[in-house]
Amino acid sequence: MTMDTKRKRPARYGMVIDVDRCTGCGACMIACAVENNVPPAQPEATDRTGITWVRVYQIHNGASFPENRTAFVPVMCQQCGHQTPCVSVCPQQAVDVDRETGIVGQMPQRCLGCRYCMAACPYHARYFNWWDPVWPKGMERTLNPAVAPRMRGVVEKCNFCQGRLHAARERAAAAGRAEPKPGEYVPACVEACPTAAITFGDLADENSAAAEQARGGNTFRLLQKLGTEPKVYYRSSRPWVHQVAQQDFGRRKKEEIRG
Amino acid sequence: MKVGRRDLFKFAAGSVAGLAITPVPWKLLEDTALWSQNWSWIPRPPRGEIGTKFTACTLCPAGCAVRARCVGGQPVALAGVAEHPATRGVLCALGLAGHHLPYHPLRVRQALRGGRPVGLDTAAAEIAAALVEMRRSGSKNLVAVLDERPGRTASWLYRRWLADMPQGRYVTPPEREGATLAALAELIEGDAGPLGLDLERVRTILSFGAPVLDGWSTPGRVLRRRERFQIVQVETRYSRTAALADQWVPIRPGTEAAFALALAHVLIEERLYDEAAARRAGDFAAYRKVAGEFPPERVAGLSGVAAEQVIQTARLVAGRRPAIAVGGGDPGGGPLGREEEMAIGGLNLLLGGLERDGGIVRRRAVPAPKELEAGAAPVTEIQDLPNGSVGLLFIDASAAVDALPWRLVEQKLASGKALVVSLAAYRAGYAGHADYLIPAPMYLESLQDVPAPADAAEASFSLSTALVAPPQGVVEPVEFVGRVTGNAGTLSDWIKRRAAAVYRTGRGTVTTYTTGKVEPLAEVGSAEKFWNALTEGACWQDERVGGRAAPGVALLGRHGDGAARLRRAAAGRLDAGEAPAGQYPLVLAPFGWRGATGNTALSPVMSKVYQESGLRRAGNQAAVHPATGAACGLTDGCRGVIETQCGSCGVAVFFDPAVMPGVIQVAVGPEPPRTRSVLEVCDLEGGCSWRAARARIWKV
Known part of the structure; x- marks a missing residue:
């Protein structure tokens, strides 16, 4: 007897981030760095040259004390589903969209470091390795064997912890299933979020929690006007958060960096 | 061709x-x-058998359960354990990278004397000789152990050994997260025993600056139940908790006592308080009189909060019960004063939250071996030690969490001849001030016990097992102190005895992480089986203590001077200080994040939240309101100097419109700053700990 482990329909993995729950604790950023072997910063690294596959931005309503209000917005690769800007500019085909999962993948082995993709990404979610990865002596023993460290001169970004997807698929195949069950594959940031602010799942599955939340009220996507159809959705009950999300706050933040 | x-x-x-x-x-x-990407210097991840081990995090008192993914026995990733009844799968950013800490560049691997290497045996012999000399000369100076994580088995060992020394004192930092509960225990007549917060059933938390949503209590208890309670955050700083609170009440620094009394005034005047609970207070009339002196209109002038908002806040909290009021202060900014905690304790009684479900509940202490409990030295908070009294000070900084200014420690030392021995894993915190630095094992390197945190609603006990081997030359701090003071003992043996003491209670349940199975302790079978379960990944949780006859309460304390102290505190802490407001027109307010206040090292990947994103402020970064900055001649991003009566320090200045005008918010930690820490210029004498001091700032 054989089991059919071939996928019936392509998935569209995505996530919904509840901005009203995010405390800006940074657990997602640390879990991501640990999972994906993102090295600690070099002494001269800055906000602009550091590598954070997911970065939590603090946004403001623009008012002054005591009317000021703040929200924390985790921004990772938005996994654009339409005319993915980084894919179209890469001369090396080092970026591709997996039709089976919808995940925008990055192959650092192919990357030449031209950084066209960084210029094209409207979300500033791509990062260049300005230095070779260095961990303090002995700490390389703590690296995740599922992910290879990248070297100086290549671009990297969030891939929804593809290593976890492969591991989950292997487990599913061993159990005779075509794909992991909901919850069997979750990126590190989702698992680490202490407030459960991030819901991850297959947006193509109408019954998934992520798809339900994405359809719900108060949902928006960053820079919707660009029409890149990101697969990362955000939720907030605060109107000013929706407004700021349509501005390029990532770029503004990076341009504020001195030096 | x-x-x-x-x-x-x-x-x-x-x-x-x-x-x-x-x-x-x-x-x-x-x-x-x-x-060009296959270079030998690019690190290669280790290979090996993949497995899972369980332990408990000891980086802060919450003691969250940890699931460690190991490759060849080496932890490569840490995560929370959803099966744990209190921590609920939550692990904070610091805990997620805890497996990096054994390899930190600041790691101490051998004993140091005056910053130079010395043999461990030599160091022990020299310190023991100094102790003998103290005794021989008849010195009245104290021998003290400053334990930065009370409640552990190691703490009980310290207390037992120090009790045998006439000059021995067991010292702890000022109470922080448990300060409100400690203050309440003082107000209750008789032996109140440990108290806890019933966060599982509370509907409103009235927080006086406690970082409820940013590293407070056991995060899993708070964050995973956020929808079930409202938060009213009374705090000067627009902190993360203030940003996500249902209501933020920005008050001037040092006016918490006045604000608490104003709330009490409204509750009493509008008869919103729990009258049955108030009848327990024998001094209710006197308390009412004190509260009556602080009507919202007067407190509006002191705190900067409009009278109407004070009234609305009181009504909101009273209308959503069960409610609790918590203080405790900030991990970097220091504790609130005892009078503030007394005022907050009074609010808990008025709101009917004392010894009620959803409020403040009684719990049992985690049992300790009888040999240790009998005759243990009392606990003394460091501020209660006489100045200049300590001749030999051991600092167990292996479990340091919150900030404690060195100046506060220093003023307790006998001038000129005190010996300071720091037992720590890193060259951080007090290491630079100590005569001897003794290397201690780090989290994941040695067996430690994890008793219930100060605010737990029931006692609990679990183990933090060693997952990696410690470097050669490190020594368990309590064993080193025992060796120097002539007390033999192995910590792991005593932890096992404590587990046996827990087992003998026969109460509560044991939760096994691998299966999620919860079984009564009485059915585990034997103390050995209980121990094995704990080492393999399990925790014990006591039963809730049932209702007890409510004893009397003294809202103004049991020493007779409570009313006067409360009045003084409520009149304004800053005004009680000696710094002239004309010379120092601003208020310095330090703040920090639990576990990242510079007392210990952080994983190098914490650069993601500090250096590489600016998500959190690093040590000595100062935020001021743009109007304040402009008035002081500052520019956004400039370097500045802050001066108080206690000295000056350099800071990096940032403009932030969320900062209260007239206030300088300065971050404490996370790494030892190159410049003088802001903690060392904070006012310790003004009666308000070090959370606010008059200051000025200028550009350099």
């Missing part, structure tokens, strides 16, 4: 042109990219 020189050139040019339209150059380019 004759092939000429010109033809060769044509062929070569044609070949080059033709090659460009073949895949060859592009393939070469790609291969070059591949080849």
Whole structure:
């Protein structure tokens, strides 16, 4: 007897981030760095040259004390589903969209470091390795064997912890299933979020929690006007958060960096 | 056909042109990219058998359960354990990278004397000789152990050993997260025993600056139940908790006592308080009189909060019960004063939250071996030690969490002749001030016990097991102190005895992480089986203590001077200080994040939240309101100097419109700053701990 482990329909993995729950604790950023072997910063690294596959931005309503209000917005690769800007500019085909999962993948082995993709990404979610990865002596023993460290001169970004997807698929195949069950594959940031602010799942599955939340009220996507159809959705009950999300706050933040 | 020189050139040019339209150059380019990424200096992750181990985090008192993914026995990733009844799968950013800490560059691997290497045996002999000399000379100076994580088995060992020394004192930092509960225990007549917060059933938390949503209590208890309670955050700083609170009440620094009394005033005047609970207070009339002196209109002038908002806040909290009021202060900014905690304790009684479900509940202490409990030295908070009284000070900084200014420690030392021995894993915190630095094992390197945190609603006990081998030369702090003071003992043996003491209670349940199975302790079978379960990944949780006859309460304390102290505190802490407001027109308010206040090292990947994103402020970064900055001649991003009566320090200045005008918010930690820490210029004498001091700032 054989089991059919071939996928019936392509998935569209995505996530919904509840901005009203995010405390800006940074657990997602640390879990991501640990999972994906993102090295600690070099002494001269800055906000602009550091590598954070997911970065939590603090946004403001623009008012002054005591009317000021703040929200924390985790921004990772938005996994654009339409005319993915980084894919179209890469001369090396080092970026591709997996039709089976919808995940925008990055192959650092192919990357030449031209950084066209960084210029094209409207979300500033791509990062260049300005230095070779260095961990303090002995700490390389703590690296995740599922992910290879990248070297100086290549671009990297969030891939929804593809290593976890492969591991989950292997487990599913061993159990005779075509794909992991909901919850069997979750990126590190989702698992680490202490407030459960991030819901991850297959947006193509109408019954998934992520798809339900994405359809719900108060949902928006960053820079919707660009029409890149990101697969990362955000939720907030605060109107000013929706407004700021349509501005390029990532770029503004990076341009504020001195030096 | 004759092939000429010109033809060769044509062929070569044609070949080059033709090659460009073949895949060859592009393939070469790609291969070059591949080849150039296989360098020997790029670290290669380890290979080995993949497995899972369980332990408990000891980086803060919450003691969250940890699931460690191991490769060849080496932890490569940490995560929370959803099966744990209190921590609920939550692990904070610091805990997620805890497995990096054994390899931190600041790690101490051998004993140091005056910053220079010395043999461990030599150091022990020299310190023991100093102790003998103290005794021989009849010195009245104290021998003290400053334990930065009370409640552990190691703490009980310290207390037991120090009790045998006439000059021995067991010292702890000022109470922080448990300060409100400690203050309440003081107000209750008789032996109140440990108290806890019933966060599982509370509907409103009235927080006086406690970082409820940013590293407070057991995060899993708070964050995973956020929808079930409202938060009213009374705090000067627009902190993360203030940003996500249902209501933020920005008050002037040092006016918490006045604000609490104003709330009490409204509750009493509008008869919103729990009258049955108030009848328990024998001094209710006197308390009412004190609260009556602080009506919202007066407190509006002190705190900067409009009278109407004070009234609305009181009504909101009273209308959503069960409610609790918590203080405790900030991990970097220091504790609230005892009078503030007394005022907050009074609010808890008025709101009917004392010894009620959803409020403040009684719990049992985690049992300790009888040999240790009997005759243990009392606990003394460091501020209660006489100045200049300590001749030999051991600092167990292996479990440091919150900030404690060195100046506060220093003023307790006998002038000129005190010996300071720091037992720590890193050259951080007090290491630079100690005469001897003794290397201690780090989290994941040794067996530790994890008793219930100060605010737990029931006692609990679990183990933090060793997952990696410690470097040679490190010594368990309590064992080193025992060796120097002539007390033999192995910590792991005593932890096992404590587990046996827990087992003998026969109460509560044991939760096994691998299966999620919860079984009564009485059915585990034997103390050995209980121990094995704990080491393999399990925790014990006591039963809730049932309702007890409510004893009397003294809202103004049991020493008779409570009313006067409360009045003084409520009149304004800053005004009680000696610094002239004209010379120091601003208020310095330090703040920090639990576990990242510079007392210990953080994982290098914490650079993601500090250096690489600016998500959190690093040590000595000062935020001021743009209007304040402009008035002081500052510019956004400039370097500045802050001066108080206690000295000055350099800071990096940032403009932030969320900062209260007239206030300088300065971050404490996370790494030892190159410049003098802001903690060392904070006012310790003004009666308000070090959370606010008059200051000025200028650009350099």
